[in-house]
Amino acid sequence: HLVADLQSTSDDNYLLVKTQTELDIALASEQDLRDKNEKLEKKIELLQNELKSKEFNRSNIEKEYADMRKNDSLKIKFLKKTLTNLRESYMLFTPLFAIDDFLKVFASILDLKQKIDEQEKCLERKSFEKNMQQLESEMKRLSSSDSDVQLKIELLKLSSHNDFLSEQLLKTEQKLREQEKDLQSLKMKNIETTQHWNTIKMLFDENSKNSNDRKNSKAIQTERNLVDKATSTEMKSGEKSDDPERSPSEKSSPKHQMPTRQFDPEVFAHALSSQESLKMQLKQALNLASARSALLLETETRLAEAHGRVRSLEKSLEDRDNQLKSVKDAKPDKTTTERKEDNILSITIASLQNLLLEKDTTLSRYRELLEAERHEHSKIHEEHLSEIKKLKKHVEECEREITKKDEELRKQPKKEDFTSKPSKKVETSSSHSDSDDSNKSGTAEKQNIESTKEKKASDPNPTIKLLEEEITKLHLQLQEVSDREKIWEKSLNEKESEIHKLREKLQTTHVDGHEITENLASRREIEQMRALIDEKDRHIQDLTETLSHFHDDQQKFMNDTDINTTEEVTQLSVELNRCEASNRILKTQLDATKRQLTNVTQRENQARDLIKNLKAQLIRRPVISIKSESLMSVREEQLRKRNQQLEIELGDIRDELHRQKVLNENRRAKSASDLHLWDKQKRWQQTAEKLKEKLNEREAELDKLRATVTTAKNSIARLEREKHILEQRRANHYCTSASCPNLHTATGGGQSTSGKYTPADSPESYGTSSATPERNHGGVAAVEVLNESNRELVEALKNRVEAQQRKIVALELEGKGSNALVNEIEKLQDANSNLQAQNVRLEAKILQFQLENDKLKHGNNSELMLKQIKHLEDYITTIKGELIRAKSGLDTSKETINIEKNKNQQLEKTVTTLRTMIDKLKTEQRPKS
Structure with missing residues (x-):
C-alpha cells in the first residue's frame, strides 16, 4: 500500500x-x-x-x-492686350524706358510749359501796352480835332471793329479748347499704356523671383542693356516726331540727359510717412498670418478699384484743367497760379502711382511669407489632431481590455463552484480566502461527513482508503486554489497598474482640455478681441461715413467752380488715398480678428465634444470593484461640477457678448448721429460763410448802386430844372415886349410874361416883325428837337432809377436772410440786364439824334448868324439913339442886352451838361456790361 x-x-x-x-x-x-x-x-x-x-x-x-x-x-490675357495695342499703335506709343525716366521727362516738359507760358504772357503784355499807347495817341489826336462828328464816327467804327475782334477771339478759344482736349486724350493713352506695361512687368517679375538668383541677375542686366538701347532709339525717333509737349531746348540736347524730378516737399514727407505706416502695418500682419490669403485677394480687387478711381479722378482733373484754361483766357492775371497748381497735381498723381506700385510689390512679397507660415500652422494643427486621435484610440483599447478582463474574472468563480469539494482543512484555508468560498466549503464538508458516517457503519476497512483518497484530492485542490490565488493576485496587480495608468492619462487629457479651454476661451482674450472688433467696427463706420461725405463734397466740388481750387483737389485726393488705405488695413485686421473668434468658438466646441465623449466613456466603463467605483464616482462628480461651471461661464460670456453688442450698436448709432450732426453743422457754417461773403459783395454793390441812384436823381432834378428854364426862355424868346403881336399865341391865352418897358422902336420888335417865317420855323424845330431829346433822356433815366431801386430792394431782402427770394432776384437780374441792353440802344439812338441835330444846326447856322448879326447891329444903333434921347430908355436897353446874353450862355451850358451826363452814363454802363 x-x-x-x-x-x-x-x-x-x-x-x-x-x-x-x-x-x-x-x-x-x-x-x-x-x-x-x-x-x-x-x-x-x-x-x-x-x-x-x-x-x-x-x-x-x-x-x-x-x-x-x-x-x-492672367499673363496670357495681358499679353493678348499688349499684342492688340501693338498692332493698333504700330509700336509708336509703347514706352520702353522706365517709369521714373518717364516721370522726369514729364516734369521737365511741364517746366518748359511754364516757361513758354510766361514768355507768352510777357509778349501779350508788351502787345497790350503797345495797343494802349496807340489808342492813347489816337485819342489825343481825336481830342485835338475840333469836329465832334468825325470823333463819333470813328468811335462807331472802333466799336464795330472791337465786336469783330471779339468774335474772332471766341473762335480761336474754341479751337484752343479742342486742341487741348486732343492733347489730354493723347496723355491718357500714354498713361494707360505705361500702366499696362507695369502690370506685365509685375507678373513676370513674380516668376523671375522663383528662379535662381544668378539667372535673375543676368536677366536683369540684359534687360537693362536692352532698355538703355531702346530708350536711346526712342529718344532719337521722338526728336524727329512732332510731339507738342516737347520743347526745342529738349530736342537740341545731344546726350538726351533727363532733367531731375522736382518733388514737392509736402508730398515727399507724406510719402515717407505712408511708407513708415505701411511697415508698421505689415509687421502687425505677420503676427496675424492665419487667414491672409483671402484678405490678399480682397485687397487686390480693392487695389483694382482704387486704380479705377484714380483714373476717374485723373479724368476729372483733366476736365478741371480744361475749365481752368478756358477761365484763364478770360482772366490772364490768374494763369501763373493755375499752371503751378496743374504742375503740383501732375506731380502728386505720379507720386501716387509710384506708391501704388510699391504697395503691389510689398504685397506680393509678403504674400509668399504668409503662405509659408500658413503651411507651417496647418502642419502643426494636423499633428495635434493626429495625437488626439491616437490618444482616443489608446483609451478605447484600454477600455476594451478592462471589459475583457472583467468578464474573465466573472467567469472564473463560476467554474470553481462546480469543482470544489468538502474537507476539514478547507475551513482553515477558507479563513484566508473570501467569505463566499468559506460558506460554500462549509456546506460541502457537512455533506461529506454524513456520507462517511454511513460508510463507516457499513464497512470499517474501505473507509480508511476512501479517507486517504479524499485527503490526497483535497491536497491537490488546495494547491490548485493557491495557484489560482497567485494568478488572481497577479492579474489584480496588473489591472490596478493599468487602471492607474489610464487614470493618469485621463488626468493629462483633462488637464490638456482645461488648458485649451483656459487658453482659448479665457475671458480676458475674449474681452480683448471684442474690444478690438468694436474699435475696428467703429473706425470702419467712421471711415465709411467720412468717405460717403467726402464723395458728396467731391461732387459738389466738381459742380462749384467758383469756390474750390486745384489745391483743394490735391488735398482731397491725398485724404481719399489715406482713408482708403486705413480702411483696407482695418478691414483686414477685422477679418483676421473675426476668424480668430471663429477659431476660438470652434476650439471651444471641440473641447466640449471631447468632454462629452470622455463623460460617455466614463459612464460606459464597467465597474471592477467597490473601491474603484467610489474613486471614479468622486472623479466624475468633480468633472461634472467643472463642466457645469464651464457651461455657466459660457452662458455668462454669451450674455455679456450680447449686452456688449447691444451697447456697441447703440454707441455706433449715437456716434453716427453725432457725426451726421457735425457734418451738417460744418456744411451750414461753410454755407453761412459763403453767404456772408456774398452779402458783403452785394452790400458793396448796393452802396455803388445807391451812389449811382443819388447821382441819377440829382441829374434828373437838374435836367428838369433846365427843362423848365428852357421852356420859360422859349416863351420869353418869342414874346418879350408888351406890344408883341404873337404874344397871345406864344403864351397861350394873352398872358404877358414881362411887365417891363420896351419902346416901340426896339430892335427886338423890329427883329420879330421883320423876321421871315422861315427863321421862325427853323428856331421852333431846333427847340422841339432839343425838348424831345431831353424827354427821352429823362424817361430813360427814370426807367433806370426804377430798376436800380428794385434791385436795391431785392438786395436788402437777400441781406436779411430770405433764401426763398434767390430765384426772384435772379429773374430780376435778368430783367435788369435786358433793360440795360435797351438803355444802350436808346443811348445809341440819342447819339444819332444829336448828330442829326448838330447837322441841322450847322446847316442853318450861316443864315441864322447873319440875321442875328444884323439884328444886333440894328439893336446897337437903336440903343445909341435912345441913350441920346432919354436916360430912361438906356436902362431898358441894358436889361434886354443882358437877358439875351444870359439866354445864350444858359443854352450853351445846358448843351455841355447834357453831353457830360451822356458820357458819364456810358462810362458807368461799360464796366457793368
Missing part, C-alpha cells in the same frame, strides 16, 4: 508540473501575440499618418497648380 501511495503521489506531482509548464507556455504565447498586435497597430497608425500627409501634399500641389494656371491665364 505504501508503494502504491508513493507512486500515485509521484504521478500526481508529475501531472501538476506538466500542467504548470503548459500554462506558462500558453501565457508566454499569449504575451507574444499581444506584442505582435501592438506592433501591427503602430504600423497601421504610421501608414495612416503617411497617407494623410501625402493627401495634404497632394491638395497643396493641386492648389499651387490652380494658382499657376490662374497666373498663366
Whole structure:
C-alpha cells in the first residue's frame, strides 16, 4: 500500500508540473501575440499618418497648380492686350524706358510749359501796352480835332471793329479748347499704356523671383542693356516726331540727359510717412498670418478699384484743367497760379502711382511669407489632431481590455463552484480566502461527513482508503486554489497598474482640455478681441461715413467752380488715398480678428465634444470593484461640477457678448448721429460763410448802386430844372415886349410874361416883325428837337432809377436772410440786364439824334448868324439913339442886352451838361456790361 501511495503521489506531482509548464507556455504565447498586435497597430497608425500627409501634399500641389494656371491665364490675357495695342499703335506709343525716366521727362516738359507760358504772357503784355499807347495817341489826336462828328464816327467804327475782334477771339478759344482736349486724350493713352506695361512687368517679375538668383541677375542686366538701347532709339525717333509737349531746348540736347524730378516737399514727407505706416502695418500682419490669403485677394480687387478711381479722378482733373484754361483766357492775371497748381497735381498723381506700385510689390512679397507660415500652422494643427486621435484610440483599447478582463474574472468563480469539494482543512484555508468560498466549503464538508458516517457503519476497512483518497484530492485542490490565488493576485496587480495608468492619462487629457479651454476661451482674450472688433467696427463706420461725405463734397466740388481750387483737389485726393488705405488695413485686421473668434468658438466646441465623449466613456466603463467605483464616482462628480461651471461661464460670456453688442450698436448709432450732426453743422457754417461773403459783395454793390441812384436823381432834378428854364426862355424868346403881336399865341391865352418897358422902336420888335417865317420855323424845330431829346433822356433815366431801386430792394431782402427770394432776384437780374441792353440802344439812338441835330444846326447856322448879326447891329444903333434921347430908355436897353446874353450862355451850358451826363452814363454802363 505504501508503494502504491508513493507512486500515485509521484504521478500526481508529475501531472501538476506538466500542467504548470503548459500554462506558462500558453501565457508566454499569449504575451507574444499581444506584442505582435501592438506592433501591427503602430504600423497601421504610421501608414495612416503617411497617407494623410501625402493627401495634404497632394491638395497643396493641386492648389499651387490652380494658382499657376490662374497666373498663366492672367499673363496670357495681358499679353493678348499688349499684342492688340501693338498692332493698333504700330509700336509708336509703347514706352520702353522706365517709369521714373518717364516721370522726369514729364516734369521737365511741364517746366518748359511754364516757361513758354510766361514768355507768352510777357509778349501779350508788351502787345497790350503797345495797343494802349496807340489808342492813347489816337485819342489825343481825336481830342485835338475840333469836329465832334468825325470823333463819333470813328468811335462807331472802333466799336464795330472791337465786336469783330471779339468774335474772332471766341473762335480761336474754341479751337484752343479742342486742341487741348486732343492733347489730354493723347496723355491718357500714354498713361494707360505705361500702366499696362507695369502690370506685365509685375507678373513676370513674380516668376523671375522663383528662379535662381544668378539667372535673375543676368536677366536683369540684359534687360537693362536692352532698355538703355531702346530708350536711346526712342529718344532719337521722338526728336524727329512732332510731339507738342516737347520743347526745342529738349530736342537740341545731344546726350538726351533727363532733367531731375522736382518733388514737392509736402508730398515727399507724406510719402515717407505712408511708407513708415505701411511697415508698421505689415509687421502687425505677420503676427496675424492665419487667414491672409483671402484678405490678399480682397485687397487686390480693392487695389483694382482704387486704380479705377484714380483714373476717374485723373479724368476729372483733366476736365478741371480744361475749365481752368478756358477761365484763364478770360482772366490772364490768374494763369501763373493755375499752371503751378496743374504742375503740383501732375506731380502728386505720379507720386501716387509710384506708391501704388510699391504697395503691389510689398504685397506680393509678403504674400509668399504668409503662405509659408500658413503651411507651417496647418502642419502643426494636423499633428495635434493626429495625437488626439491616437490618444482616443489608446483609451478605447484600454477600455476594451478592462471589459475583457472583467468578464474573465466573472467567469472564473463560476467554474470553481462546480469543482470544489468538502474537507476539514478547507475551513482553515477558507479563513484566508473570501467569505463566499468559506460558506460554500462549509456546506460541502457537512455533506461529506454524513456520507462517511454511513460508510463507516457499513464497512470499517474501505473507509480508511476512501479517507486517504479524499485527503490526497483535497491536497491537490488546495494547491490548485493557491495557484489560482497567485494568478488572481497577479492579474489584480496588473489591472490596478493599468487602471492607474489610464487614470493618469485621463488626468493629462483633462488637464490638456482645461488648458485649451483656459487658453482659448479665457475671458480676458475674449474681452480683448471684442474690444478690438468694436474699435475696428467703429473706425470702419467712421471711415465709411467720412468717405460717403467726402464723395458728396467731391461732387459738389466738381459742380462749384467758383469756390474750390486745384489745391483743394490735391488735398482731397491725398485724404481719399489715406482713408482708403486705413480702411483696407482695418478691414483686414477685422477679418483676421473675426476668424480668430471663429477659431476660438470652434476650439471651444471641440473641447466640449471631447468632454462629452470622455463623460460617455466614463459612464460606459464597467465597474471592477467597490473601491474603484467610489474613486471614479468622486472623479466624475468633480468633472461634472467643472463642466457645469464651464457651461455657466459660457452662458455668462454669451450674455455679456450680447449686452456688449447691444451697447456697441447703440454707441455706433449715437456716434453716427453725432457725426451726421457735425457734418451738417460744418456744411451750414461753410454755407453761412459763403453767404456772408456774398452779402458783403452785394452790400458793396448796393452802396455803388445807391451812389449811382443819388447821382441819377440829382441829374434828373437838374435836367428838369433846365427843362423848365428852357421852356420859360422859349416863351420869353418869342414874346418879350408888351406890344408883341404873337404874344397871345406864344403864351397861350394873352398872358404877358414881362411887365417891363420896351419902346416901340426896339430892335427886338423890329427883329420879330421883320423876321421871315422861315427863321421862325427853323428856331421852333431846333427847340422841339432839343425838348424831345431831353424827354427821352429823362424817361430813360427814370426807367433806370426804377430798376436800380428794385434791385436795391431785392438786395436788402437777400441781406436779411430770405433764401426763398434767390430765384426772384435772379429773374430780376435778368430783367435788369435786358433793360440795360435797351438803355444802350436808346443811348445809341440819342447819339444819332444829336448828330442829326448838330447837322441841322450847322446847316442853318450861316443864315441864322447873319440875321442875328444884323439884328444886333440894328439893336446897337437903336440903343445909341435912345441913350441920346432919354436916360430912361438906356436902362431898358441894358436889361434886354443882358437877358439875351444870359439866354445864350444858359443854352450853351445846358448843351455841355447834357453831353457830360451822356458820357458819364456810358462810362458807368461799360464796366457793368
